[in-house]
Amino acid sequence: MLKTVYLSIFTTLLLGLSGLVHSESQTPEERGLEIALKVREANDGFIGETSDMQMVLIDAYGVETVREMSGMTLEVTGDGDRSLMTFQSPADVQGTKMLTWSRREGSDDQWLYLPALRRVRRISSSNRMSSFMGSEFSFEDLGSQEVERYDFKYLKDAEIEDEAVYVVERRPKDRSGYSKMIMYISKEKLSPLRVEYFDRREEMLKIATFRNFKQYQIEKTGKSTWRSNEIHMLNIQNEKQSLFRWNDRKLGQELRERDFTQQALN
Amino acid sequence: MQKVVFIFTSLFFFLLPTSSYAVGALFQQEVSHTSRGEVRFESRHFLKDDNLETEDAGVGLFSRLETRTSWGDFDLNFSGYGRVDHKDESRSFATLEDAYLSYRYGSAFEYGLKLGYQVFNWSVMDAFYPIDRINSRNFDSSPEQLEKMGELTVEFNMDVWDGDFSLYYFPSFQGPRLPSSSNRFGSGFNLYSARVVESDGVKSSRGADQFGLRLYQFIGGADIEFHYLNHIDRFNPIVGYHEFSEVPLVGIIPDNSDIIRPYFYRVQQSGLSLQKAFGPTVFKFEGLYRWYAESDEKVLIAPNSIVQNSEFSNGPKDHGEIAFGLDYTYGLFSGHDLNILLEYSTLLGLNRRERQETSIFQNDLFFGLRYSFNDINSKEILMTSIFDLERSEEFLLGLKYSQRLAEVWGIDLGLQWFNASGVEEGRQVGAGLDSLKNDQYFFLNITRYF
Known part of the structure; x- marks a missing residue:
């Protein structure tokens, strides 16, 4: 799921890179959507991905708490991806698994496996505003970011740390914890470098900064794609921060479809 | 006996990783091993019941250990828990949850075998779970979430359409753990070991051929499951005596009034469950029918065994x-x-x-x-x-x-x-x-x- 989230954000940013083909006849909305689709296209074709993930929660006093997970994502042609996240720490949730079948349209299908009860619980994916593991990331930030779920609007070209970016506004079509997101998408990497989140009162709530980019080569397709391996999320209203890191990330992995099914959870 | 079980399980916990690593080394395959555990201090205090026979307070230490070792297409899973109660020794015991070897095979790993003790949970509900009947329970645990005891199982599983199909064979019956006479959740008297009632009579053996099947499918965004069980019931015992005599002028009395037992009957259960998300709401359903084996054996229901209007039972009703x-x-x-x-x-x-x-x-x-x-x-x-x-x-x-x-x-x-x-x-x-x-x-x- 985290990978999907990242991918969505990355895709959105990547969209900005296509500014060179900007047409004067396009409306800002049409261009925004065009950039979003380019980001998605640039990030498609990864086949399968595995990684170990680490979440660092930093409170207003700088005290750090670490959460660990492992994740797998299976790319699905023509629909949203399927992802499986297994929680490794803290110890009381070790072994808990979350399976998500993302949908380009409509609600995702989502299951939670609770090892203490041996129970696979169907959960609603429409509640995306909840904090993820007590961090400054919400499920919405890390979950499915399908292009079809948002309205886009190109704002301008800009630079972030000497890197040319498209600045694109994204507004959720469905119920969301945000009124809008302003995305700074690298023209080179077709991935977001920065995302500003605005609450429902249109006040800035959080800023996500994407770091540690690495270019991955997919052997099977010969395609290369960029991935950020660290996202820093700063909540400017409560001054808390969170870091999301990917370690040992592998793309182009041939994964078994069965591992992304409800019956494989226990 | 409890100490023997506890020592055995502890040794098993200790030896499991070592043995599985040895197996992995033997077959020259990479081995992964994970484990988790917990130790819990438990305290519960009942409102006083003015009964000196029962314990109104419980102070216990609960522990659970789980391990999983994987090599190649094999998984070895182990889980067990135990409790020592300082106030009420009858609550102290240890039991297995999982202790099974699983193997998956086929070009898409569509077939699977599991052998050993397993804990099942087929329920989709949070408060009522009529379908969830395979495992025996510890009826001296939280009424909201009774602890389960592992069931010795041979399971064959295969992927079918958008789901899977499983066949089960359960070769033995292990009765639930019932509270003692000193327990506030108890019935007021100590129960002797359970008896199984089949159509051909009452049996004391733990061996009992039991079967089950389950089909799960993901259809139209819904999780749909159908199951059939033919096993010994673990929830609705008739408590009393099956050896009794009619004494003139007195009535029907048990041959030994001290030996009160729970009698569990063979039951067939067939039903289905469904769960589906509609936006922020998840709808859940479980429905089933149970029909019990008919037996000529009558059980004299305790504790009304010495009075003239004693009640008999031929078993639970369908x-x-x-x-x-x-x-x-x-x-x-x-x-x-x-x-x-x-x-x-x-x-x-x-x-x-x-x-x-x-x-x-x-x-x-x-x-x-x-x-x-x-x-x-x-x-x-x-x-x-x-x-x-x-x-x-x-x-x-x-x-x-x-x-x-x-x-x-x-x-x-x-x-x-x-x-x-x-x-x-x-x-x-x-x-x-x-x-x-x-x-x-x-x-x-x-x-x-x-």
Whole structure:
């Protein structure tokens, strides 16, 4: 799921890179959507991905708490991806698994496996505003970011740390914890470098900064794609921060479809 | 015996990783091993019942260990737990949950075999779970979530369409753990070992051929499951005597009135479950029918065994059971969640008295609220309530607060409140929720995870 989230954000940013083909006849909305689709296209074709993930929660006093997970994502042609996240720490949730079948349209299908009860619980994916593991990331930030779920609007070209970016506004079509997101998408990497989140009162709530980019080569397709391996999320209203890191990330992995099914959870 | 079980399980825990690594090395395959465990200090205090025979307080130490070792296409899973109670020694015991070897094969790993003890959970509900009947329970654990005991199982599984199909063989019967006479959840007397009632008579052997099958499919966004079981029931024993005599002028009396046993009957169960999300709401349904083996053996029901109007039983009555509910989650802009749970359960094909004798919940409505702070310590408040729609005096209330402490510790505290009239139509009820009447208690648990 985290990978999907990242991918969505990355895709959105990547969209900005296509500014060179900007047409004067396009409306800002049409261009925004065009950039979003380019980001998605640039990030498609990864086949399968595995990684170990680490979440660092930093409170207003700088005290750090670490959460660990492992994740797998299976790319699905023509629909949203399927992802499986297994929680490794803290110890009381070790072994808990979350399976998500993302949908380009409509609600995702989502299951939670609770090892203490041996129970696979169907959960609603429409509640995306909840904090993820007590961090400054919400499920919405890390979950499915399908292009079809948002309205886009190109704002301008800009630079972030000497890197040319498209600045694109994204507004959720469905119920969301945000009124809008302003995305700074690298023209080179077709991935977001920065995302500003605005609450429902249109006040800035959080800023996500994407770091540690690495270019991955997919052997099977010969395609290369960029991935950020660290996202820093700063909540400017409560001054808390969170870091999301990917370690040992592998793309182009041939994964078994069965591992992304409800019956494989226990 | 408990000490032997505990030592055995401890040794097994210790040796498992070593042995599996040895197996992995033998087949020259990479081995991965994970383990987790917990030790929990448990304290519960009942309201006084003016009965000197029962323990109104419990102070215990609960521990659980789980390991999983994988190599190649094999997995070796182990899980077990034990409890030592300082106040009530009858609560001290250890048991297996999982101890099985699994193997998957086929070009897409579509076939699987599992051999060993397993804990199952086929239920989709939170309060009522009529389908979840395979494993025996420890009836001296929390009434909201009874602890399970592993079931010796041979399982074959294969992927079919958008789901899977499983066949099960259960070669033995292990009765549930019933509270002792000193236990507030008990019936007031100590029970001897369980007996199995088949169509050809009462048996003391633990061996019993039992079968099951289950088909799961994901259709139209819904999880749909159908199952069939032919096994020894673990929930509805007839408690009494099957060896008794008729004495002139006295009536029917047991041959040995001290030996009171639970009698479990062979039952066939067939049913289905469904769960599907509609936006923020998850709809859940379970429905089934149970029909029991007919036997000529009669059981003299305890404790009315010495009076003239003794009651006999040929076993539980055939019946149906359905439960359905909604699970609605409202996400607050603060990042907190409010989870609203609503469930209804009823028994079908039984009269009012039979329903009460068959289950604690006969025609009941459950309403629950869970408030999750979704913070770094996973603070949560859970309020539960169950109301009997047939007997307005019967209800159950629960309140629990839980949170993580310093990453590796957890605490939960709360109370359970039971209410029942105790008398209906001029007779003592003693069944259904009335069996828990006056057993209100407070609890505090502190857990160290590792």
